[in-house]
Amino acid sequence: MTETNWNNNPEITDGLVKEHGLSDDEQKLMVKILGRTPTLTELGIFSVMWSEHCSYKSSKLHLKTLPTKAPWVIHGPGENAGVIDIGDNQAAIFKMESHNHPSYIEPYQGAATGVGGILRDVFTMGARPIANMNALRFGSPEHHKTRHLLSGVVEGIGGYGNCVGVPTVGGETNFHPSYDGNILVNAMAVGLADQDKIFLSAAAGVGNPVIYVGSKTGRDGIHGATMASAEFTEDSEEKRPTVQVGDPFTEKLLIEACIELMSTDMVVAIQDMGAAGLTSSSVEMASGGGVGFSLNLDNVPQREEGMTPYEMMLSESQERMLVVLKPDRVEEAKKIFVKWDLDFAVIGEITESGNLTLSWQGNVVADIPTQPLADNSPEYDRPWVKTEAPATIDPNDVTAPNDLADALLKMVGSSSFASRAWIWQQYDHQVMADTIQLPGGDAAVVRVHGTDKALAISTDCTPRYCYADPFEGGKQAVAETWRNVTAVGATPMAITDCLNFGNPERPDIMGQFFGAIEGIREACTVLDYPVVSGNVSLYNETNGTGIHPTPAIGGVGLLEDSRKMITIAPKNDGDVVMVIGESKGHIGCTEYLNIIEGREEGAPPPVNLELEKKNGDFVRGQIIAGSVTACHDISDGGLFIALTEMALASNKGMDINLNYGDIPAHSYGFGEDQARYVICASSSDADRVISAANAVGVAIENIGTICGNELSVANSFTVAVSDLLDAHASWMPNYMSTES
Amino acid sequence: MKSAVVTFPASNCNRDMFDALEKITGQRPHEIWHQDTDIPDVDLIALPGGFSFGDYLRCGAMAARSPAINGVMAHAERGGNIIGVCNGFQVLTEMGLLPGALMRNRSLKFVCKTVQLKVENADSTFTNAYTDGQVIDIPVAHHDGNYFADDQTLAELEGDGRIAFRYVDQNGEATKLSNPNGSQNNIAGIMNKRGNILGMMPHPERLIEDAQGGIDGRGFFESIINSLN
Numbered sequence: 022m023t024e025t026n027w028n029n030n031p032e033i034t035d036g037l038v039k040e041h042g043l044s045d046d047e048q049k050l051m052v053k054i055l056g057r058t059p060t061l062t063e064l065g066i067f068s069v070m071w072s073e074h075c076s077y078k079s080s081k082l083h084l085k086t087l088p089t090k091a092p093w094v095i096h097g098p099g100e101n102a103g104v105i106d107i108g109d110n111q112a113a114i115f116k117m118e119s120h121n122h123p124s125y126i127e128p129y130q131g132a133a134t135g136v137g138g139i140l141r142d143v144f145t146m147g148a149r150p151i152a153n154m155n156a157l158r159f160g161s162p163e164h165h166k167t168r169h170l171l172s173g174v175v176e177g178i179g180g181y182g183n184c185v186g187v188p189t190v191g192g193e194t195n196f197h198p199s200y201d202g203n204i205l206v207n208a209m210a211v212g213l214a215d216q217d218k219i220f221l222s223a224a225a226g227v228g229n230p231v232i233y234v235g236s237k238t239g240r241d242g243i244h245g246a247t248m249a250s251a252e253f254t255e256d257s258e259e260k261r262p263t264v265q266v267g268d269p270f271t272e273k274l275l276i277e278a279c280i281e282l283m284s285t286d287m288v289v290a291i292q293d294m295g296a297a298g299l300t301s302s303s304v305e306m307a308s309g310g311g312v313g314f315s316l317n318l319d320n321v322p323q324r325e326e327g328m329t330p331y332e333m334m335l336s337e338s339q340e341r342m343l344v345v346l347k348p349d350r351v352e353e354a355k356k357i358f359v360k361w362d363l364d365f366a367v368i369g370e371i372t373e374s375g376n377l378t379l380s381w382q383g384n385v386v387a388d389i390p391t392q393p394l395a396d397n398s399p400e401y402d403r404p405w406v407k408t409e410a411p412a413t414i415d416p417n418d419v420t421a422p423n424d425l426a427d428a429l430l431k432m433v434g435s436s437s438f439a440s441r442a443w444i445w446q447q448y449d450h451q452v453m454a455d456t457i458q459l460p461g462g463d464a465a466v467v468r469v470h471g472t473d474k475a476l477a478i479s480t481d482c483t484p485r486y487c488y489a490d491p492f493e494g495g496k497q498a499v500a501e502t503w504r505n506v507t508a509v510g511a512t513p514m515a516i517t518d519c520l521n522f523g524n525p526e527r528p529d530i531m532g533q534f535f536g537a538i539e540g541i542r543e544a545c546t547v548l549d550y551p552v553v554s555g556n557v558s559l560y561n562e563t564n565g566t567g568i569h570p571t572p573a574i575g576g577v578g579l580l581e582d583s584r585k586m587i588t589i590a591p592k593n594d595g596d597v598v599m600v601i602g603e604s605k606g607h608i609g610c611t612e613y614l615n616i617i618e619g620r621e622e623g624a625p626p627p628v629n630l631e632l633e634k635k636n637g638d639f640v641r642g643q644i645i646a647g648s649v650t651a652c653h654d655i656s657d658g659g660l661f662i663a664l665t666e667m668a669l670a671s672n673k674g675m676d677i678n679l680n681y682g683d684i685p686a687h688s689y690g691f692g693e694d695q696a697r698y699v700i701c702a703s704s705s706d707a708d709r710v711i712s713a714a715n716a717v718g719v720a721i722e723n724i725g726t727i728c729g730n731e732l733s734v735a736n737s738f739t740v741a742v743s744d745l746l747d748a749h750a751s752w753m754p755n756y757m758s759t760e761s
Numbered sequence: 762m763k764s765a766v767v768t769f770p771a772s773n774c775n776r777d778m779f780d781a782l783e784k785i786t787g788q789r790p791h792e793i794w795h796q797d798t799d800i801p802d803v804d805l806i807a808l809p810g811g812f813s814f815g816d817y818l819r820c821g822a823m824a825a826r827s828p829a830i831n832g833v834m835a836h837a838e839r840g841g842n843i844i845g846v847c848n849g850f851q852v853l854t855e856m857g858l859l860p861g862a863l864m865r866n867r868s869l870k871f872v873c874k875t876v877q878l879k880v881e882n883a884d885s886t887f888t889n890a891y892t893d894g895q896v897i898d899i900p901v902a903h904h905d906g907n908y909f910a911d912d913q914t915l916a917e918l919e920g921d922g923r924i925a926f927r928y929v930d931q932n933g934e935a936t937k938l939s940n941p942n943g944s945q946n947n948i949a950g951i952m953n954k955r956g957n958i959l960g961m962m963p964h965p966e967r968l969i970e971d972a973q974g975g976i977d978g979r980g981f982f983e984s985i986i987n988s989l990n
Contacts, residue, residue, distance in 0.1 A: 186773020
């Protein structure tokens with residue numbers, strides 16, 4: 022694209038249209054909608070609006086099949102973020118979004134602006150953001166770029182989130198060679214609003230003023246959405262200028278100014294300028310309200326001289342919002358933005374025409390009917406092939422390790438299980454003083470300010486399961502967030518999804534996408550856990566090699582009484598340790614098989630959703646009844662890792678007796694059967710918990726007690742907790758301080 | 762106790778400080794915007810944590826030149842109590858009310874974790890609810906908390922008992938490992954000569970309720986209340 026001089030108004034040739042990523046059919050549709058050849062500015066607008074990133078053209082056919090409704094869902098997908106009812110006229114507003122492509126090219130700014138963007142999606146709806154989360158995937162630790170990318174992404178997330186004063190309370194980080202060429206940076210934000218103060222983007226009221234607030238528009242980020250809609254090649258580094266630069270200071274001012282503005286009754290509609298900036302915000306506001314927008318681009322606050330309409334409409338400069346105000350309230354609103362030292366400009370008004378009409382230097386440079394631009398955007402039913410499910414591996418077919426203790430230490434000290442404290446200590450996870458469960462547990466928990474309620478949040482996905490079997494993997498990702506939210510005592514309410522896949526034009530990738538969607542749909546339906554917001558990131562591929570399918574799920578649950586919350590750390594010596602759910606030694610696709618045997622194969626553990634629900638509801642009930650002193654879900658690494666993590670969290674040992682039956686100890690202990698939890702209860706409560714489980718047919722087993730300073734499993738192994746702690750704590754600091 | 766919290770653009774612990782003061786003193790603090798020139802007559806002014814003006818210049822440098830600072834200065838000269846936490850500590854050094862400077866952490870990274878502090882001098886306006894040598898838990902969250910002062914200043918601070926808190930390990934030893942940011946002499950908080958102004962990097966306002974994981978921060982605020990009685 023470097024050869025085209027965008028400052029001129031070139032002839033709109035087929036070649037130029039192609040450079041903008043529009044297909045022949047899309048070109049024809051564009052001309053039909055306009056009834057003429059587009060101007061350059063119009064071509065740019067069509068190009069970004071119909072990019073994969075903005076239009077969801079490959080995915081929306083499938084996304085429509087997800088369950089999105091429940092009595093507690095106030096706004097589902099289609100708004101800036103999902104909104105759920107958390108009682109007392111309050112609402113939780115949340116969404117997760119990807120910033121993968123920019124973060125690979127420029128990790129600090131890519132990740133930072135990912136955080137900024139997702140925060141705006143939440144506060145544009147009237148919410149005060151109260152928590153940030155993230156889901157990060159990096160390439161193999163041995164890959165020469167991994168340290169640089171990890172370090173930059175973590176600093177970027179911290180640099181932005183810390184400054185705006187929203188705690189980054191948790192997340193997940195994985196390493197796998199499938200991400201060597203395409204890392205994933207998925208950021209989630211959760212906000213809190215009053216239900217009668219929720220703001221939407223649909224514009225209304227002919228003659229109402231359209232206001233631009235926030236930072237000035239520069240030339241950064243032009244074509245960012247288009248970049249995120251294509252594969253990477255060797256020259257991707259040259260795309261650095263398409264990465265935006267974040268300014269968290271301005272974002273903080275914008276949050277405060279917008280919250281102040283929205284506490285009045287001046288606002289008709291409000292929308293942040295995210296991907297495709299002024300274009301997508303104005304088109305969405307106009308088409309959503311069935312009205313037209315007439316904008317005078319001369320009035321757009323500009324950072325640089327001589328910007329063209331094309332550049333202004335495609336810029337992805339950060340920290341900007343578009344607001345439609347009630348008439349005669351402009352001066353009053355302006356005072357708020359002057360107080361916060363932010364730009365405030367009336368750039369147009371609502372019209373009856375239904376068109377987005379842009380004027381610049383006295384000429385009309387674009388005049389597009391917004392309804393067809395937004396609603397008739399292309400939609401593809403791309404061909405797909407089903408992923409062949411791999412064969413199940415018999416637990417007896419995996420040879421025993423020489424020494425279970427050594428195997429456990431190796432796993433605990435591996436990149437998969439090592440402590441993430443090096444990461445989360447760079448995030449202010451306590452600002453706002455409501456973080457009541459810190460990173461490192463099953464779910465992060467933040468109090469609803471000034472109440473005893475709290476929200477539990479967890480982001481999860483097991484990409485190796487999704488790669489082996491997208492359907493089971495999709496189910497498992499949803500079920501794991503549900504379990505994690507349950508394990509702190511919260512009732513799971515709804516999810517946001519961030520669906521990261523390779524090139525959708527390849528039938529095998531589309532098959533992964535289709536399978537994962539089916540799995541998510543089934544899990545959400547059975548668990549009564551709807552999807553309220555989300556994002557799709559395709560083309561996570563480099564030179565034809567795609568990432569593992571990664572449908573990251575962000576789950577949110579409600580604790581009516583946060584004082585009932587529990588953590589994974591056992592409280593008292595003598596407490597009884599119990600396992601909920603059946604251990605069958607499912608060894609295929611496990612971390613054990615990968616780390617100890619170097620094999621990535623086999624079918625992932627099947628997810629029985631009815632069983633998930635039954636077991637989870639039981640555990641939650643016992644937590645809320647006050648009978649449980651600690652709880653941890655069993656996931657990656659199976660029972661042995663779950664027990665280890667509990668021992669590490671409390672610095673307490675355990676004396677464990679397991680009945681392996683005919684399953685080898687390593688398959689039993691490291692198997693990743695689903696729908697399981699470890700719970701602890703005082704010796705006086707344990708019998709009651711066991712009877713209660715038996716009464717409702719939930720599998721439960723007393724496996725030992727909390728005691729001493731060793732993790733001891735009878736007839737299998739004994740390891741000092743301090744040795745486990747060393748292995749767990751040292752990997753990441755050592756790794757990050759080593760030269761690659 | 763009457764108090765006031767000054768908010769600068771991108772202060773972000775102002776609400777936390779405000780809430781802590783309200784909960785512990787039972788009185789709503791005054792909210793002061795950085796452009797206010799009228800500072801009410803209060804017993805305590807708090808400069809909260811955050812990233813005033815984005816910390817794009819030296820941390821606290823811009824805030825130290827805000828219009829409200831004149832009133833804060835006048836309050837200081839009258840002998841009124843002032844606390845600066847985190848960014849607020851940086852502002853106090855930039856105002857010249859406390860000696861030394863807060864440099865980038867030794868690790869060059871932002872650090873957020875709960876650390877142990879030793880109460881070095883329990884005979885002060887800000888520490889009297891603790892006991893001498895008491896080890897308390899308080900969270901830190903900063904990028905620039907590496908306290909530096911010249912040798913003479915350090916000697917004075919040490920000699921005058923003006924070190925309020927020091928980073929220590931569980932046993933109360935000021936070790937290199939227990940120092941989260943590289944501060945000289947493991948200094949976490951200091952006072953001015955007159956004893957009415959304190960700056961500290963850790964956040965006592967984040968640990969005042971059991972739900973937050975402990976109440977070790979309460980003593981800090983209770984000390985100030987005690988000193989007025």
